[in-house]
Amino acid sequence: MRDIQDFIYKTFEDVIPYQRGVELRIHCPFCIDRAGTEDTKHHLHINLSKEVCHCFRCDYSGTWIGLVIDVTGKSYAQALGELYKVPSPSRFDSIDSIWTAKAIKKAIRQVELPGDFLPLHESCKMGLVINAIRYLSNRGFRRKQWEQHGLGIAESVGVRVIIPVEDRYWQARALYPFQEPKYVNPDIELGDVLFNSIALKLYDEVVICEGAFSAIAVGDNAVALLGKNANDMQMSRITGSDVERFIITIESGAEESMIEIADTLMATGKDVVVWHYKEGDPADSGNYEESDYDFGTKLKMLLE
Ligand SMILES: [Zn+2]
Structure with missing residues (x-):
């Protein structure tokens, strides 16, 4: 499920729905730079079914995701997060996203990891931890995301960030492009293991x-x-x-x-x-x- 309406209403003050909600119109935030003066007449039209937008004054046009990136300066992954609406955990009426986060954390605690594994969120300011956190934030991941999935480091696998997966399975992703191989994992069959199977x-x-x-x-x-x-x-x-x-x-x-x-x-x-x-x-x-x-x-x- 993807939706830009929340983002638009949250980010812009004067939003007008048009054509029975097929389109939203806002004062174009790009006109100042692109046309030299501020737009005061809702020239930026955002199509809600085609995932595109266009300004009829400064000619800005792009996809929803491009709009989120251009407005917020966020990375692609974060912009995707703005637009993708994770459905509520509909299987059970009584649970919400806080419950889900706890369930994910609990599942990860069962994973058997290298003996010297340290989770990033509990670790001191070791160089390895700092580099791993820098790598993750450069890729647009927020603390909440790596904390929830229990990402960590272990000196025994080198300069890598460890992603706990399931049972005895984990992956250690290289932090730098020159490192080979890109992924290291325990020497066992993958079997039916899936990341975030919960x-x-x-x-x-x-x-x-x-x-x-x-x-x-x-x-x-x-x-x-x-x-x-x-x-x-x-x-x-x-x-x-x-x-x-x-x-x-x-x-x-x-x-x-x-x-x-x-x-x-x-x-x-x-x-x-x-x-x-x-x-x-x-x-x-x-x-x-x-x-x-x-x-x-x-x-x-x-x-x-
Ligand atoms: Zn414009």
Whole structure:
């Protein structure tokens, strides 16, 4: 679920809905720079169904996400967070996002980690901790996000940030581009392990991502496969859940394997939507197209 209305009403004072709510109009914040004078007549039109906006005075135009980035200066991942509305944990009436955050933290405490693991939020000002926190904030992650998922460091795995996953599985992501390999993980089979698998129990709508950082950027209802495809065990866990609707994030180059997942989910009667990234992924500067998954979408992705 994505929606820009909250953001617009929260950020701008004088908002006028037009065309029975298909469009919002605001005083364009870009006119001062682009046209030389302030806009006082709601020239920036934001289309609520097509995810685009346009100013009929200074000619600013862009996507919703571009608008959020241009107005706030936030990174892509944070802007995505502004727009993506994590549905409330609809499986149970009585729980809310605070409860969910606690449940996620509790699940992570069960993960078996390297003996010298230290969570970032409890650690002193060691160089390794400072570098890991700097890495995360450069990628647009907020403290709440890395604290909730219990990210940490361990000297035994080097200059990396550790992402606890499930059971005995974790990943250690290199902080610098020159480090090889990019990920280190314990020498065990992945099996049916998924990052943030608790989302399958809590939500009716779940977003499937490749990497853990993408899932963290999307929100509490996202899981990560920790690879470009789902193995059979992961797949049967996903299809066996009570989740009704899946959003599959498809990064450029992973179309074929993600289409396999979409097909399998469709075959088991789930609703499937795809977010197709032409470049990048949910955790960085990519931009995506959303469409209901059907034969046309599939064909388009395979042909591109
Ligand atoms: Zn303008």
